[in-house]
Amino acid sequence: MSQQNPVFIPGPTNVPDRLRRVMDMQTLDHRAPDFADTFQPVLAGVKRVLKADSAEVMLFPASGTGGWEAAISNTLSPGDKVLVARYGMFSHRWIDLCQRHGLDVQVIDVEWGDGAPIEQYAEALKADTRHEIKAVLICHNETATGVVSDIAGLRKALDDAGHPALLFVDGVSSIASMDFRFDEWGVDVAIAGSQKGFMLYTGMAILAVSQKALKAAETARLPRTFLDFGDMLTANAKGSFPYTPPQQLIFGLGESIKMLEEEGLDNVFARHHRIAEGVRRAVKAWGLQICAKRPELYSDSVTAIHVPEGFDATALINHAYGAYGVSYGVGLGEVAGKVFRIGHLGSMTDVMALTGISTIEMAMHELGYPIQLGAGTAAAQAYYSETRGDVRAMAA
Incomplete structure (x- = not known):
């Protein structure tokens, strides 16, 4: 009991019975032409939830950690410098992931319980006159400490410095539960997971990617295969996947978006x-x-x-x-x-x-x-x- x-x-969060029933489904052919009829509206629905009309949405069979890896491996090259603050366990883990990929990670350490230090980000960006920093990383909601940070403020810091770095946002424990404005905040990659605000089981990383980030992917040299943006977008354009998709989660995500928009x-x-x-x-x-x-x-x-x-x-x-x-x-x-x-x-x-x-x-x-x-x-x-x-x- x-x-x-x-x-x-x-x-992972509680899964409503309505979503459990939708995901309790028989195996379907993901190569059948009618799979696109379900799949493509789901991508459009994610755009609405993230307020990301300008973005491309991609769904990878992974947790949020896979989303982090997809963001950096598709847009950066070995030795690239990234700027990130450490103020909780999940910002720390993203730092560790970047370091393991051979990136030059400039870390701003902050006492846990505080938020992303926008002023210190701004100072680092203004000091980087040669624009060596290629990406700025931030956790919108640091799950380990229950702290929300100012994404709009970080975008302003980038703009005030005239800095071209990409802006990557971990929205895993905020998106679909707290307001998120991809276009308005000038986000380049936003990362969510099926198991949080979308109320599904773990197993799908949900990414929104700007046109600027897609352009960076054309010359990025970090290795990627399973998480490749190009492979995913090429298949998605045909209403398909580059490999076997997590069908139950995709069907569930479609119903989750309906529930969110009905409310x-x-x-x-x-x-x-x-x-x-x-x-x-x-x-x-x-x-x-x-x-x-x-x-x-x-x-x-x-x-x-x-x-x-x-x-x-x-x-x-x-x-x-x-x-x-x-x-x-x-x-x-x-x-x-x-x-x-x-x-x-x-x-x-x-x-x-x-x-x-x-x-x-x-x-x-x-x-x-x-x-x-x-x-x-x-x-x-x-x-x-x-x-x-x-x-x-x-x-x-």
Whole structure:
């Protein structure tokens, strides 16, 4: 029975029954001419969600990490310099991937819990008068710390410096849950995953790629085969794939986009903000601290929460799982054992969120945390009750 409980990890997220039914399908011939009738509208739908009319969309059988690799291997050459800030485990892992590919990685180290340092990016770009930096990398939503960063601000820094570097954005835990504006922000490659805001199973990296990035791919010399943009676009133009596609996920993605657009993207984003704010109210009532250092950095898809001195966050989430069969996110890297994470993205309602809040509250109480049992749940309940009319207004 515990498997029926929702998960509160920041991905993979809960899969709605509607999407599970669509993906429960018999094998189809992906070389048949009618495959394009399903496939090509899905690509168009992804463009709408990312607000990426000018981009080419590609779907690779991979997780978000495969999306990172596709971005750099198709557009860069050995020894190219890239600029990136490290402020959480996922920005750190992207740095590691770039280094393993033989790139010259200029790293701006930032205290975990802070966001991407736009001013330091700007200084580095202005100092690079020879334009040796070929790409700038940023995590829109750093999943390890629950921190959202300013993509528009980074685009302004590039423009103010008159710098031609490509802008790559990891939107894996933000896209389809938080507003993302590919064209407006001048993004060159945006990376998402099927298992987060799109509410599907893991297994598909979703990329939007600008015409500028495609032009760079013509001369890029890093090796790629399975993740080759050219092979993918050539096949996609015929409504096909260069190899066997993840059909169930493609069908699921089409239905996911329908669900998002039926709700309305602005309503999807407002729902995530409301649910996240309820979680934040609970944290305040517990007397605990959010990992993100300032309210403007608070993520609407995941909240990372510091445990009090002398307590082990990993022991807490293990207890919650063992006692109640409910999963929460572990602390990673520099915050391992120091924070636990409540994921509230994708298929999530206020009622589901209350389940997660009350369960972790019971687990903390049982482990002797200095909290008042019921305080966080009551704070979230009060907020959700007070704002229930906002949901009715959105649905009207």
